Amino acid sequence: MSDNTSRVVLPITRRNMLARSSVGFGLTALTGLLATQSLGLRAAESRMLPPRAKSVIFCFMSGGVSAVDSFDPKPRLKLDHGKPMPVPIKPTVFNNNGNIMASPWEFKNYGECGLPVSELFPHVAQCADDLAVVRSMTSIANEHAQGNYFIHTGFSLAGYPSAGAWVNY
16 A cells, blocks of 8 residues: 655644544643642643643534535535435434435635635625634534534543543542
């Protein structure tokens, strides 16, 4: 498989970082809390900059607007609007999936970066070059509730503690 070409390998990909970042925020805090018990703390303190952050706020807004209705248009949805899914669909709790539906909103490109923004956000569109839009996040979950569990615990099933629970523990 090797073609003897050299390539840069990043220690962690952007996708991996973002997929794990919600849990990572809590674990970063936990590391800080546990560091006070560390034997090497005094030596490490002399090499570290003093912390400036007083707290970290992680906002998780369940039920937000769909990506395909905001900043991630899918032209193929327009072509296949109203058609049944061409691939098998895993069973879901409600199992009432319906046919393919295109976004009802129009998109235009904004800023020097050409960010596509739907007509839902005309004021946000004016700040297109100041935004960081991530379109590469994925999940093993195929339902909203499972996705919620996954982003907070790293597991798609109920019963596992969230990063916040570990920090408070």
